[in-house]
Amino acid sequence: MAFSSKVNGHASSSYRPVVTLGSINPHIRNVEYAVRGELSNRANEYAEALASPSSSPTNKLPFNSIVSANIGNPQQQPNLAQQPLTFWRQVAALTELPSLMDDEAVRAARIFPADAIARAREILNDVGSVGAYSHSKGASSIRKHVAQFIQQRDSSAPRAVRDAAAYSADPEHIFLTTGASGGVQLLMQVLIASPSVGIAIPIPQYPLYSATLSLYNAKTVRYELNPSDDWSLDVDALSASIQAARRDGTDVRAVVVINPGNPTGQCLSEANIADLVRFAHAQRLVLFADEVYQANIYTSARPFVSFKKVLRDFSQLESQGGKAKTDEERRIADEVELVSFHSISKGFTGECGRRGGYFELVNFDPDVLGEVYKMASVSLCPSIQGQIGIDLLVKPPAPGEPSYELYQRESQFILETLKERSTKMHKAFNQLEGVSANEAQGALYLFPAVRLPPKAVQAAQKEGKKVDEFYCLAMLDATGICVVPGSGFGKMPHERNDGGVDMFFRTTILAKETDAFIERYERFHKEFLDKYRS
Amino acid sequence: MAFSSKVNGHASSSYRPVVTLGSINPHIRNVEYAVRGELSNRANEYAEALASPSSSPTNKLPFNSIVSANIGNPQQQPNLAQQPLTFWRQVAALTELPSLMDDEAVRAARIFPADAIARAREILNDVGSVGAYSHSKGASSIRKHVAQFIQQRDSSAPRAVRDAAAYSADPEHIFLTTGASGGVQLLMQVLIASPSVGIAIPIPQYPLYSATLSLYNAKTVRYELNPSDDWSLDVDALSASIQAARRDGTDVRAVVVINPGNPTGQCLSEANIADLVRFAHAQRLVLFADEVYQANIYTSARPFVSFKKVLRDFSQLESQGGKAKTDEERRIADEVELVSFHSISKGFTGECGRRGGYFELVNFDPDVLGEVYKMASVSLCPSIQGQIGIDLLVKPPAPGEPSYELYQRESQFILETLKERSTKMHKAFNQLEGVSANEAQGALYLFPAVRLPPKAVQAAQKEGKKVDEFYCLAMLDATGICVVPGSGFGKMPHERNDGGVDMFFRTTILAKETDAFIERYERFHKEFLDKYRS
Known part of the structure; x- marks a missing residue:
């Protein structure tokens, strides 16, 4: 049955579909995109199984939540859950529903600070409505603010x-x-x-x-x-x-x-x-x-x-x-x-x-x-809430404005938290056998090197997997932690003379429960090494 | 000065820039995109001149506003200004600032109906935060609603x-x-x-x-x-x-x-x-x-x-x-x-x-x-507010829900208004010398045919323009109305035996002041024909 796998299909005719792996743009077939590949799909399956506790596979999972350390997605619920900046969301809500600015009860309750209201009005004066296309390059007032931001950043x-x-x-x-x-x-x-x-x-x-x-x-x-x-x-x-x-x-x-x-x-x-x-x-x-x-x-x-x-x-x-x-x-x-x-x-x-x-x-x-x-x-314009985000990014509340202190407190807290987590994870990695990681000077990731013994390499080969994929899949199966193997970033495992390898993986530093993350990872890594030790 | 036109540039060296019209992807050069071309740029210039009344060019413009009839952009301010649906914006605002759902004053003032709150919670239960990436295909609950919508639409x-x-x-x-x-x-x-x-x-x-x-x-x-x-x-x-x-x-x-x-x-x-x-x-x-x-x-x-x-x-x-x-x-x-x-x-x-x-x-x-x-x-995911829009599109308030009547009233009003405008414009076009238009059975546009005399064709040739572009530019200069010539849609002017042409243009039916739109267009068209009449 040539077309037995066709979606929606139970055809038995000799019709040949137009669009097949053999006929599509070959450059699309060549695209590799590891951040969301087999690992991410398996993590999604586990997450679904955990969400419906009646289904049998859940009972077998040795963890009770998925930690998505594979993508820099800070606000993902429930295990990363970075809180959005209050000022951002106030301005966004006001631009979505401008009548909130004039509502008596909302004004009386002082839900929105004056600078959030002023900013929403300023943005709407330019874009008209968040439901309208803007200029294809983006709203002109926002591009002006970006230019000011660049000048200010570089001159200071x-x-x-x-x-x-x-x-x-x-x-x-x-x-x-x-x-x-x-x-x-x-x-x-x-x-x-x-x-x-x-x-x-x-x-x-x-x-x-x-x-x-x-x-x-x-x-x-x-x-x-x-x-x-x-x-x-x-x-x-x-x-x-x-x-x-x-x-x-x-x-x-x-x-x-x-x-x-x-x-x-x-x-x-x-x-x-x-x-x-x-x-x-x-x-x-x-x-x-x-x-x-x-x-x-x-x-x-x-x-x-x-x-x-x-x-x-x-x-x-x-x-x-x-x-x-x-x-x-x-x-x-x-x-x-x-x-x-x-x-x-x-x-x-x-x-x-x-x-x-x-x-x-x-x-x-x-x-x-x-x-x-x-x-x-040709693509018309970027989403207006995305553009508004850029406006807020490049023009945060200034000293003296009502939202300044809260904004500073929230943003500093996030940056300090990220730094703490990064330091904690970096130290923990370096205390483990065969693991070494550079400290993150910036960004949202650590990229530790892991030395694996020859038996692990052989086990990966047996399953037809790259050894770093094999390691990361084992990590997911054991801990619910989803990371990305180094080969996904073009950094292939390096073979050693003893038949082992040095491999890499990337993890975000975003997990809310850093200690639990480290504990789960450490246990896995030790067991993995013990299992494949020569 | 080989590079005198270079942006930011006052270089006099022999440096050859890497990226020039001659070196870029030739297929990009070949792209034509008329909806936002010379006409739209000139309309933008006029709009800016009108916005700063002190500048001298304004005094010369024979109109006091630009009517952007070139793009189907219903919520554009100030001359189209279709009002957003209240339910949509309530849900959007609540998903942006979920604390509004629990605010005592907001609840007491009954600003948000129960179904808007319920919908916002349902969406947030799936996406977590509008600031988080979703599944790359889009949030799974929203795709389920789309599937239900398609089934419901087609089976009814x-x-x-x-x-x-x-x-x-x-x-x-x-x-x-x-x-x-x-x-x-x-x-x-x-x-x-x-x-x-x-x-x-x-x-x-x-x-x-x-x-x-x-x-x-x-x-x-x-x-x-x-x-x-x-x-x-x-x-x-x-x-x-x-x-x-x-x-x-x-x-x-x-x-x-x-x-x-x-x-x-x-x-x-x-x-x-x-x-x-x-x-x-x-x-x-x-x-x-x-x-x-x-x-x-x-x-x-x-x-x-x-x-x-x-x-x-x-x-x-x-x-x-x-x-x-x-x-x-x-x-x-x-x-x-x-x-x-x-x-x-x-x-x-x-x-x-x-x-x-x-x-x-x-x-x-x-x-x-x-x-x-x-x-x-590879593109991560579509904007979450865009996805939420799809959810609201495919799953509007149902009969009996608090927002049902308002939603019905607002949406019916918009559709009836569009139909009225379309009919009015269609009738007006067909009463003009040399203009004929089909009634719109659907969509947001009319595509009238216009018969132009040979002298108009010659005048366009003299300026090196397609005759339909020439006509539409003249319309913009005289009226502030911006439309798109038929050639922008691949429908070229058709030459007639007498040396004249039949040409087309597309106008949206979105102009808020339909009567004024028609009046401005009629005056222009008559004057244009008189000017170029044999």
């Missing part, structure tokens, strides 16, 4: 020159997007002109990048981050990868940098960024700066510095990154093409479900800006 | 068989999307396996389709709707287009049908749809049914009937569309691959800014469903 960064105008941003070069990923996909599509185009991505990387390159049939040029130096970006290693690809005929056009790093949590130094910018200029490469974790910084020794700030500083006379500048280098500020991405999904806001992001294009040809705008128009 | 359609189970839908075959357009783009990408793949689209068409086909480098197979029969779909004409394309080596895989029609407002008869389904089966074509206007129906003589309903009816013994069925035909129900799209942006809801939509896949290979799911995962 460490070692910024005095003149704030040096860090100006143009609202017309800013596009609001459906999360940062919407912008990444759009710009990759612009850049990839033929199958010979290559884009350099870090290994390990966030799989959006490899997936998008597969989808648009571009060449993936991999460069390895340095695990023995806090996953820093080694420009020489990057250069070697790019030269090798170019020798093979690949038209390498851009370098993706994720800073702070995902999955690796490093935060690049200003000198490292300056070297990268110089390199991009010398090699004619567009810089894709994924800076969505810029607010997730856990160590004052390594503050976040934006690519835009470093780029603009090249126009200054002063030396940079410890090196003197040539006249040629001073032109870098006006020549290197840079895209910077930001998002409301991460940081201390964690508002993933609104799908809000933006990118800024720096030094891009205006005709190309026109093409990007045209493509944004 | 005219001439439906008695057994509601015949019209069942599977929540696992339903994907929530970022508006309908997000789904269209995703599925086109799946279908387009190589540059020889072709998709048939109606002429005139909604430019999302031609733009998406250009972007993914597929062949556009055009089939003409019949203007002299209310823009009905002539299956013979469609067949001729497809056969011609196949003779030329095009692998035609799918037919797009927009029903009710955009820009043309027709609503297909059940017999017409049945013929199309037969044809799709005989020719192995996937049916792309764009049914986003299914709630915008203005004549009881032509009710909306879904493709899914007609498809499922093929499994019945009864004759269909007036024709008896062969055994072969009865298998159609389980064999023709159908995608149906729906949206919250149109209908009487008009909630464009939330970006909510869904599609249902019928008779698709389960492996292909897996690939579609994988691709949905």
Whole structure:
């Protein structure tokens, strides 16, 4: 029965379906996306089984909840459950139902502070209604606020020159997007002109990048981050990868940098960024700066510095990154093409479900800006609540405003909690046999290395699985904790001489019950090692 | 100065930018998107000038407001300003700020009816928080409601068989999307396996389709709707287009049908749809049914009937569309691959800014469903407020519930208003010299034909513009009314023997001040004809 597996189907004719694995776009078939793969599906099945306690499989599960440590989804219920910022949700509710602003009972009860009401009115003055399409680049008042935010952020960064105008941003070069990923996909599509185009991505990387390159049939040029130096970006290693690809005929056009790093949590130094910018200029490469974790910084020794700030500083006379500048280098500020991405999904806001992001294009040809705008128009506009999220992200309550103190308290609490959890998990990992992890300087993840014995490798082979998948599936089965194997980020297990491997996995630092998380993981890891010990 | 036009740029070096019109993806360059082109940009400029009355250009404008009749954006302020449904916004506000549900003052003031509170709780029980990512296909409870809606809609359609189970839908075959357009783009990408793949689209068409086909480098197979029969779909004409394309080596895989029609407002008869389904089966074509206007129906003589309903009816013994069925035909129900799209942006809801939509896949290979799911995962999930919009669309307040009457009153008022405006505009158009328009059976648009004299054609040529663009730009300059020329929908001006043309434009029927709209348009049209009369 050729079509016995067809959905809805009980056909016995000779009809051949049009759309089959063999006939669809082969580049879609090639896309790999590990963050939501077999592990995530199995975790969903367990969660459903736990939710209906009458069903028999539940009784066999050795845990009573699923901890989704596989995705940076801070507000997920019930085991992460980061609380939204009160000011955000007040403004959002008022824009949804503006009559609340004029309701006598609501006013009398002082449910909404004056600055939330003022902000809702300001936003509605521009967008009219959250039910209307906005300008395809995003509401113009919000893009202006983004430009002000960028200038303010960069002019108050460490070692910024005095003149704030040096860090100006143009609202017309800013596009609001459906999360940062919407912008990444759009710009990759612009850049990839033929199958010979290559884009350099870090290994390990966030799989959006490899997936998008597969989808648009571009060449993936991999460069390895340095695990023995806090996953820093080694420009020489990057250069070697790019030269090798170019020798093979690949038209390498851009370098993706994720800073702070995902999955690796490093935060690049200003000198490292300056070297990268110089390199991009010398090699004619567009810089894709994924800076969505810029607010997730856990160590004052390594503050976040934006690519835009470093780029603009090249126009200054002063030396940079410890090196003197040539006249040629001073032109870098006006020549290197840079895209910077930001998002409301991460940081201390964690508002993933609104799908809000933006990118800024720096030094891009205006005709190309026109093409990007045209493509944004085809998708009409990003969701208005996502855009409003961007407005709130870039323009939080100011000192003296009624919501200022609560906003500060809530956001500081979230950041401190994340840092505590990260430190606790990092310490616990490093006390376990065969596990070592770098401290997270930023972002929402730890990426521990795990040494596994040969018998574990053999057991994985027997099941036809990558050994890191095998380990993570075993972890899920034993603990209900769902993480992502390193191979999902392009970081494959490294074979050792003794037949064992060094493998990686990524876990978020978002689990509410950190101690229980660690306890469950530790027990699993010890039992796993005992089971497969030689 | 080679780079004098470069954004941010005052470089004088020999640096060659990486990203230029010459180097980007050529398929992006080829995309045409008329709904937001020169006309829309000029309208934006006028709107800005009107908003700052001190600036000099305003004084010269012969109108005091812009009427955006170019996009179906019902809630746009100030000239369309369709009011959102109260129930929708109550539920949305409660999901944004759940503490409102428990606030004593809010409860005492009875601001939120019990069914809005219950719905908000039900939604939050599933999604946890509007700030969290959902399942990539959309929240599971909402997809279940969509499946119930489809079954209910189809089993209560005219001439439906008695057994509601015949019209069942599977929540696992339903994907929530970022508006309908997000789904269209995703599925086109799946279908387009190589540059020889072709998709048939109606002429005139909604430019999302031609733009998406250009972007993914597929062949556009055009089939003409019949203007002299209310823009009905002539299956013979469609067949001729497809056969011609196949003779030329095009692998035609799918037919797009927009029903009710955009820009043309027709609503297909059940017999017409049945013929199309037969044809799709005989020719192995996937049916792309764009049914986003299914709630915008203005004549009881032509009710909306879904493709899914007609498809499922093929499994019945009864004759269909007036024709008896062969055994072969009865298998159609389980064999023709159908995608149906729906949206919250149109209908009487008009909630464009939330970006909510869904599609249902019928008779698709389960492996292909897996690939579609994988691709949905790369984009994480559609906005939660868009998903909530879908929940409210498919599950409105039921009789007996507190919000039922208000919801009915509001939605009926919107539909009646749309019908009134449509009728008024249709009548006015047909009274003008050289203008004729079909009545809208459905959707949000009129697509009048305009006969222009040779001198108008010559004047357009002199300015290097298409004559319909020339006419629409003149309309904007004279009246502030922004519409879209027929060529933007692929319907080119038709040259006449006398050197004149018959051209088309699309206007929405959304303008709040319909009489003023008509008056402004009439004066312009008469003056335009007088100016260019031979």
